[in-house]
Amino acid sequence: MMGPVLAACLLIILSTAWISQANEALCKKDGGVCSCNNNKNSVDCSSKKLTAIPSNIPVETTELRLNFNSLSKLSPTVFHHLSKLTYLSLDNNQLQTLPTGVFDHLVNLNELRLGTNQLESLPPGIFDKLTKLTWLDLDRNQLKRVPEGVFDKLTNLKELELQRNQLRSVPEGAFNSLEKLTWIQLEKNPWDCSCRDILYLRNWIREKQGNVSNIEAAECAVGNKAVLEITEKDAASDCVSPNTTTAIPIGTMTPASVIYDDIHEIKVPQENFQKFLGYQEPDHLPTQPQCLMSISGYLGLMMSLMLTSAAILYVFHFLKKA
Known part of the structure; x- marks a missing residue:
């Protein structure tokens, strides 16, 4: 019978070969899911029901479609x-x-x-490195x-x-x-x-009117009035409700942004083994020692189950003879 360590090592070798084969098969002509135009260094992975980005996209790629x-x-x-x-x-x-640094x-x-x-x-700072x-499109x-x-940093943006978002205002100087x-x-x-x-947005629209197309399309949520037409009297509120009668202890308040961030820090388990081998990003792949430990643990569990089952069968057999 093959030992657990030898079996684990063999499984690692087979998995590595499987991953290598999957990495070589990015394009349809090689059995992959994406279409590639080598002359233009273009990779089209759109409309493929992908839940993770293929890890084997060539470094020479200039156009990548994942929509x-x-x-x-x-x-x-x-x-x-x-x-x-590009x-x-x-x-x-x-x-x-969007994780910080993903486009850096x-x-x-x-x-x-x-x-x-x-x-x-x-x-x-999510766009700070994208100076070209x-x-x-957001x-x-x-x-x-x-x-x-x-x-x-987007000084070349045209x-x-x-x-179609949920924006109520933009920060002072957002478009300067x-x-x-x-x-x-x-x-x-x-x-x-x-x-x-x-x-700020009203003043910026007025300043850029005639130089930036479609800039007049921004409308107030109430009254269907164009943002560029509002007056200081219209925008008199400081946006703090004066009718608050019950003070909420600051120490018990948890900002919604903190809750939201915590939710998205929860690690989601891999959906299936095929996704893990074919399309998981490289930095999520475990090291060989980690893989060996996981496989050894799995084999140990299976061995324990087999021994337990054998013991139960032996007891039943002994009782039956008695």
Whole structure:
């Protein structure tokens, strides 16, 4: 009978070979799920029902399409070997958060599409390394706010899509660095025109009117009034409710953002072994010692179950003879 250690080592070797074979089969012509155009260094993995990004995307890739899949999260290092990318589409997925630093190595990226996901917030500095970006698509998400300075490094941005989110205002100076902007979409957001915070956006729209297309489309959530038309009297509120009569002890309050962040720090187990071998990001793969420990533990458990079963059968056999 093959020993547990020998069996585990053999399983590791077979798994490594299986992973290598899966990595070689990224493109359809090699038996993979994606379409590749080697002449243009383009990889199309769109509409493949992917729940994780393939780990074997060539480093020479300049265009990567991952739209219309079932991606719900990204590894922080999933794109770190793809510094030559100029185009990346992640739209029409189920992304709820973006890990800090996930785009930091995409220094040549021109176009980033993140529309039609479930993003509620953006990490500060998430776009800071994308200094060549000319198009940023964030439409049809659930963004309630944008961090201060999140667009400050995007000095080459020409088109920005923020429509159909849950934005009520933007921070003071949010768009000041976007000197090359020629198109922006701000419509279908519940802009709060009763709050003083909206005055920055109003003033910016008035200043850029005629130079930035579609800028007039932003409308107040109440009254169907254009943001550029509101007055200081309209935006007189300081956005703090004066009718609060019951004080809530500060020590017992937990900010919603903290709860939200904690929820998304929960580690989700791998869905199945095929996903683990074929499409899990490299930084999630266990080391060989970890793999050996897991396999040995599994084999030990199986051996214990077999011995227990044998003991039970022996007892039954003894009682029957008695």
